[in-house]
Amino acid sequence: MGDLQSQDYIRISASTGTPPSARNHEAEVAKLIDVTRCIGCKACQAACMEWNNLRGDVGQFEGTYDNPLDLDPHTWTLMRFTEYENPKGDLEWLIRKDGCMHCEDPGCLKACPAPGAIVQYANGIVDFISENCIGCGYCVKGCPFNIPRVSQVDRKSYKCTLCSDRVAVGLEPACVKACPTGAIMFGAKTDMRAWAGERVEDLKSRGFENAGLYDPPGVGGTHVMYVLHHADTPSIYAGLPDNPHISVLVDAWKGFLKPLAVAGIVFTAVAGFLHWVVTGSNEVEEEDNQRAADFIENHSGAAK
Amino acid sequence: MKYPAGTLIRNTRPARVNHWITATCFVLLMVSGLSMFHPMLFWLSGLFGGGQWARAVHPWIGIVLFVSYAGLIVQFWRDNFWNRDDIAWMASILRVVENDEENVPEVGRFNAGQKFVFWSMALLVPVLLVTGLLIWEAYFGDATPIETQRTAALIHSLAAAAAIMIWIIHVYAAIWVRGSVRAMTRGYVTPGWAWRHHRKWFRQLVTTDSPGPRPRG
Numbered sequence: 001m002g003d004l005q006s007q008d009y010i011r012i013s014a015s016t017g018t019p020p021s022a023r024n025h026e027a028e029v030a031k032l033i034d035v036t037r038c039i040g041c042k043a044c045q046a047a048c049m050e051w052n053n054l055r056g057d058v059g060q061f062e063g064t065y066d067n068p069l070d071l072d073p074h075t076w077t078l079m080r081f082t083e084y085e086n087p088k089g090d091l092e093w094l095i096r097k098d099g100c101m102h103c104e105d106p107g108c109l110k111a112c113p114a115p116g117a118i119v120q121y122a123n124g125i126v127d128f129i130s131e132n133c134i135g136c137g138y139c140v141k142g143c144p145f146n147i148p149r150v151s152q153v154d155r156k157s158y159k160c161t162l163c164s165d166r167v168a169v170g171l172e173p174a175c176v177k178a179c180p181t182g183a184i185m186f187g188a189k190t191d192m193r194a195w196a197g198e199r200v201e202d203l204k205s206r207g208f209e210n211a212g213l214y215d216p217p218g219v220g221g222t223h224v225m226y227v228l229h230h231a232d233t234p235s236i237y238a239g240l241p242d243n244p245h246i247s248v249l250v251d252a253w254k255g256f257l258k259p260l261a262v263a264g265i266v267f268t269a270v271a272g273f274l275h276w277v278v279t280g281s282n283e284v285e286e287e288d289n290q291r292a293a294d295f296i297e298n299h300s301g302a303a304k
Numbered sequence: 305m306k307y308p309a310g311t312l313i314r315n316t317r318p319a320r321v322n323h324w325i326t327a328t329c330f331v332l333l334m335v336s337g338l339s340m341f342h343p344m345l346f347w348l349s350g351l352f353g354g355g356q357w358a359r360a361v362h363p364w365i366g367i368v369l370f371v372s373y374a375g376l377i378v379q380f381w382r383d384n385f386w387n388r389d390d391i392a393w394m395a396s397i398l399r400v401v402e403n404d405e406e407n408v409p410e411v412g413r414f415n416a417g418q419k420f421v422f423w424s425m426a427l428l429v430p431v432l433l434v435t436g437l438l439i440w441e442a443y444f445g446d447a448t449p450i451e452t453q454r455t456a457a458l459i460h461s462l463a464a465a466a467a468i469m470i471w472i473i474h475v476y477a478a479i480w481v482r483g484s485v486r487a488m489t490r491g492y493v494t495p496g497w498a499w500r501h502h503r504k505w506f507r508q509l510v511t512t513d514s515p516g517p518r519p520r521g
Contacts, residue, residue, distance in 0.1 A: 014343035113340040114355050134355035136340060137441030141454045150441055155356065249454040253461055258342050261465035268469040272476035275401065282403045282501075283482045289496035292506065296495060299511050 007168050011120035013112035026122040030189035031162060031173060032196055033097050034227040035237065036203055036211070037183035040065065040079055040095040047178030048077045051163060071098065073151035076160040077175060080238035096226070096237040097175070097184070100147045100160035102126045104220030107246040108159075110254050111142025117157075124189065124223040125162045133157050142254070144219060144244035162223065192225060199227045218245030307492045312509055313516035314487035314498075322375045323488055329369035330471060336362040337464055363440045370433045377426055383413040383518070384423065389504065390416035410503040413517065421474045428467045435460035492516075 008026065009019040049055065056074030059067070065081040077099035084092045106126045109118040117132035118139060128139075128148070135155030139148040148157045163173035171177075176186040185195060196213040203211035212231025215221045226240070234240040307313055315323070336358040339349035349358035392409035393400070393416045399408050400417070414422070438448055438456035448456075478484040483497040498506035508519035 014346055016343050113343070113346065115343060115346055132355075134340075134349075134359045135441065136359045137439070137445050137453075138457070140441075140445070141439075141450055141457055146450060150445060152442075155360075155442065247451070247454050249451075249458050253454070253458040257458070257461055257465075261461065262342055262344075264465055265468050265472065268472040269476075272472060272480075275476070276480065279401065279403055281480055281482050282405070284494065284496040284500050288500040289494065292495035292499035295499065295507070296510050299507070300513060 007121040007123060007125070007164065009119045010122050011106070011109055012116050013109045013118035014115040021122075024122065028122075028124040028189040029162075029167060029187065029223060030124070030192040031102075031176065031224045032185040032192040032227065033224065034183045034185070034196075034199055035094065035096055036199070036208075036227055036229050037181050038079075038095045038097065039181055039183075040081060040093075041180060042067075042079050043178040043180055044097055044175035044184060045075075045077055045079060047174040048160070049074075051166070051174035052076065052161070071147060071149055071159075073149050073153075073156075073158040075149075076100070076158065082236065082238045084236050092229075094237050096240060098147075098238065100126065100162070100224065101145050101219070101244075102160075102162055102223035103144070103244075104222065105246065107142035107144050107219070107250060108139035108148055109142070110246060111138040111250055113138055121164065123167065125164045125167065126223075127161050127164045128157055128159060130156045130158075142246065142250050144241060144246060160224075189221075189223065196225065196227050200231075203227070203229055214240070216241070216244050218243050307490075307515075311492040311494055312498050312506070313491055314493045315491050315517060316379075317491065319376075319379050319517075320488055320491055322372060322379060326369060326372040326376055329365050329372060330467075332365050333362060333369060334464075334468055334471070336365070338468075341461060341464070360442075363436060363442075366433060366436050370429055373425065373429045380414075380422060384419045386416075386419060387412075390419060393417075405500055410507075411501075411505070412508070413502060413505040415502070417473075417477065421470055424470050425467065428463045428470075431463045432460060432467065435463065 008021065008023050010021065012019050054074045054076065056068060056072060059069075061067075062069055066078065068075055068078070071078050077097055080096050080098050082094040082096070084094050086092050102125055104124065106118070106120060109120060109126060112118045113136060114132050114134045116129055117134065118126065118128055120126045133156045135150055135157065137150050137157070139157050140146075140150065148159045150157045163171070163175075166173060172186040173184075176184045185192060187195075193213065193215070200211045200213060208229040210232040211227070211229050214226035214228050214231060214234055226234075226237075228234060228237065230236060233242070235242050335348045336352055338345045339347070339352075339355070339358050340362070346355065349355045352358040352361060389409060389411050393411050396408045397417075399405070400415075435456040437444055439453050439460060478488070481501060483493055487493045487497075495506065498509070505519075508514070509516050512520040514520045
């Protein structure tokens with residue numbers, strides 16, 4: 001997305017400054033994907049392509065409904081189909097709309113080294129500002145959900161924007177508008193949680209005792225949430241992480257190592273300078289020259 | 305280029321060229337790498353024409369440095385073997401930093417500090433190459449699992465920070481010990497310099513009638 005700043009940033013990648021935060025009366029938004037109501041029609045996928053002007057290359061049929069097989073720079077949302085055999089031995093066809101979860105604590109933003117290439121708006125949307133992206137792929141390493149994809153053509157990273165441009169002018173995301181069954185809802189996060197609560201209650205009354213809301217606390221909650229019939233095992237939904245969190249490796253790399261390494265480098269340089277001030281340079285003295293000359297006179301190989 | 309009469313060759317012409325190729329690569333890698341490491345240093349990427357350029361050229365310079373450092377290893381490894389003199393020298397490190405070299409055990413062509421720099425880099429450069437390849441998004445972004453890349457990124461940063469600190473020690477020591485910079489730019493040192501800092505090496509050269517940098521025979 002472009003840097004139009006029609007919304008306030010609360011987080012800016014690779015930035016040590018304080019983002020403007022005076023206009024703080026903004027509701028957090030969320031997209032609620034009710035997996036239990038999804039019929040797998042892919043209208044959301046088509047709407048995403050339509051609104052965002054994305055047209056991937058036509059690929060091959062791979063023997064699965066997943067089309068394309070994976071997210072890519074032109075596929076920001078993707079229906080993932082799983083044939084799950086439940087403990088009773090019945091087949092369940094699980095269909096999950098995959099894409100950016102818009103984490104409250106975004107690993108991509110934490111890992112990003114380019115100032116302003118990844119931002120989080122006050123409403124919670126995590127957005128890639130492509131003109132600032134340098135194509136390093138650190139966001140891919142930071143993401144707990146394996147979402148961003150770096151283009152081999154323009155070396156920019158792409159993912160779902162939650163239609164930040166539409167949301168900024170009061171519209172719902174394109175996928176929400178296109179969904180024919182109401183499986184994708186959009187609104188204030190509190191409203192979406194309340195609506196999800198009703199859905200979960202309904203599902204439980206119909207025998208899905210483990211139904212629940214997927215709003216993983218490991219990443220501070222997400223601004224894309226799922227209603228799952230089997231919320232106790234999210235991973236059966238095409239590998240949705242059971243307990244997503246920013247990797248400790250990324251935390252170490254982008255957390256303590258940054259100040260520690262800079263401090264170590266500065267300390268070494270300052271120690272060198274102080275040594276120079278205190279002790280000074282080590283210079284050859286006249287005595288060294290004299291003794292070297294004496295040694296040459298007495299010991300040169302030919303003489304010996 | 306001729307060496308002035310009465311001086312000793314400290315570094316041969318190929319060694320010097322090799323060294324400065326490595327040095328140039330190291331500085332470029334340090335600057336571009338730091339720009340991608342700490343937000344407050346991102347402005348350094350401007351020296352490369354912007355963040356995209358810094359990201360794009362960094363790995364290629366790294367490959368040149370790896371090849372170049374391999375050349376330095378070939379040229380210098382023999383004189384960097386650790387021996388008993390080095391332990392004695394390390395034991396007198398406080399006298400060394402006090403410029404009181406007269407009471408420090410004599411050393412050969414390289415002292416323990418120089419050997420430490422040499423071997424540290426000999427370890428860190430391959431580590432940086434391998435971890436760097438793993439996080440080279442353009443060519444190896446899909447080659448390994450993301451968890452591997454996270455580990456590689458962390459190790460790459462740690463190794464780079466260590467290498468930069470060692471580089472600062474290396475550069476400072478060259479400025480501190482007068483005559484050392486010239487030994488790497490023009491290649492020679494005076495007998496007095498050799499007597500003061502590398503007496504064992506000096507004795508070996510003189511007694512074998514060698515012009516340097518290694519004794520005859």
